[in-house]
Amino acid sequence: MTHVKKIIEAGLPLSQAKKALILLHGRGGSAEDILTLREHLPVNDFYIVAPQATNNSWYPLSFLAPIQQNEPWFSSALAYVKSIVEDIQAAGIPAEHIYIGGFSQGACLTLEFATRNAQRWGGVFALTGGLIGDKIYPEHYQGDFAGTKVFIANSQNDPHVPITRSEDSKKLMEKMGAQVNVKVYHDRPHTIVMDELQETGKILVG
Template sequence: MLETVEQQTGASPEWSVIWLHGLGADGHDFAPIVPELVRPHWPAIRFVFPHAPKRPVSINNGLPMRAWYDITSMDFRNRADAAGVAESVAQVEELIAREQERGIPLERILLAGFSQGGAITLSAGLQRRQPLAGLVALSTYLPEVDAAAAQLAAGATAQPVFMAHGSGDPVIPVQVAEHSMQVLKELGFGVEWHRYPMAHQVCAEEIHALGDWLQARFAQP
């Protein structure tokens, strides 16, 4: 089981958000976003921020760092190490199962991720036969996008998706993200897409829009 950083917004959480960080960061990276995101009238939420394992990253001269998969190419069609993606998806599934054991049903578990973490979020979501409450993919893309239809599990498209990206992102060009978004829509996912004048980061407007989207999830019966 991956080590995690956890925050609860109240006693006896009714919802869980599992949030995956980007390359070279760790579970502490997005923990400060919780007070900016959470609204007073929301149900109690457990935020789970796992640490990715350390592994050599090829494009960084094999330097070991926290990464959800190795980056083997600058070409986004085969950029992600497939075995690493599969391993991380399995580790995320363990975290989802633990939240179920803690009493949170799948329909109240959300999976979120930034950059590499968002790539794992979309990969995991695509393969889920039992849908989660939703997927949040920030400044990211879908690995193996051309083979996405072959990975699609029955029931996966019931998961709503929030995607946001910077128009000036130098790490993952916005066109790559938009292509992933279009493929997800063609597969049948309901995607809410946002584009902001920023680089590879998050911004206040994005956090507010995500809050609105999450609020709609919490309002579901």
């Protein structure tokens, strides 16, 4: 099975905005849930879009499973995000003014999409995330981030995303030209804390 495209929009109309933000929800979450982040972010002049994953999940297994085991959902999720980027670009907003971020499963998908399509993005943020796969496969990624700022948050003991994967993701992305800040929170549950949103705000204002 594959994802059926269903999006929720907020902020400025796409035809009027000069910047865009794509928000990707976590497993079991929803587009409505992740859109509430905008209340805590400096995005008054953004077009904001949140896609809804079919069955509330971008792919069925852990992000640490072999990629083939998460197909065809995984490839469908990447294509889904790409279609949204293309819609935004068709409206006249270039990649360097497109920001992509998400939480948990959505954070992993954010990093995976941005790195497989490395270029000068407006900014990238992953609230508890890392690149996807049983290990990191450098051959899956191409392009040059050209200085794109990336924020990755995690906890020392997150039950779903090992901090080592976040750190290894940083190393690969930096080799591809990104400026990556990994911030580790002590004893933080699998959630989003206000400090993460403040760090994300720094990405969104350039």
